[in-house]
Amino acid sequence: MSIETWLAFFVACWIISLSPGAGAIASMSSGLNYGFARGYWTALGLQLGLVIQIAVVAAGVGALLATSALAFSLIKWFGVLYLLYLALRQWRAPTMQVDETHAPRALGQPLTLVFRGLLINASNPKAVVFMLAVLPQFLDVSQPLLSQYLIMGLTMITVDLIVMAGYTGLAARVLRLLRSPRQQRLLNRTFAGLFAAAAGMLTLVRRTA
Template structure:
């Protein structure tokens, strides 16, 4: 991949990462519930989910999902179901007031591997992401050159921008921990993020395969 092409893709990657979606909601939800240092493991899962999508697109499965109604529907509704599960879970989360990282130490922590898995599921089971990558990535590929190295560059670039952007989303939500002084405030935030997950699930449910 030529440097000029990479610069263009690098700029596009920021727009992709910054665009609001399930990943941003998941990152902020993790930051709110677990603080920055622990919640950031959700972002590692989100990046792994993006890399999974790139592998899917790279080996041609993305084209199948984009062209097969059945494959698209299976992945789509699996994604909708998982986002709804996260929404209900967040809505029903205990309204324990959290005012600092130290206060959070008294809360039972979700294992890091579970946060990583949740993040991976959010991005991996998302046909909208697959179709989006199918539309964007080929524009930056030089078909006259080996594709493996180019996909690695693309994966590393998207991974980097997502790590930075989701760190911002996670930190922004984690800062709210210091402003929470009552169980009622925590419950309101839990229900806000729960509703956001449900909203994103509804948007995904309306997403249709092109053509």
């Protein structure tokens, strides 16, 4: 992979990662509920899901999702149900009085947050099909493909970690501004609505021939 090709891919990664989606919503939700240090575990889980997606595309399995209506639908509807589950959890999230010295809400278990992030990315067939269409455009077929996939994977993960840190940190800062249960409840229900909206958008995704 030439430096020019990598730079083009690098810019594409920023555009893709900055685009609001279920991963960004999950990162902000975790930052809101647990603060930055604990909430960032969700972003790490998102990257594990991204690794799975890249591996699926590199192994050629992504072509199955692009051509098999059944495989695509099963993964899509699992993703829809999981996002609705997260919406329900966020809607029911407890509130508490926050002051300048108060720590963030009850700690989430790191492995639970990692698993949540992994499921969000791994259950998004649109992302797999999207990468199946995009990644090959940056490949030099005359060069070893494995090393190129590794470079692209590391680039995507690095960029996404930075972007999700921004989303998580932004939400964690918002937590400091919340002073009443009513404000927190409103924000929780806003995020619940965003999760539900992401689920609704996923139901509209169609497999392209």
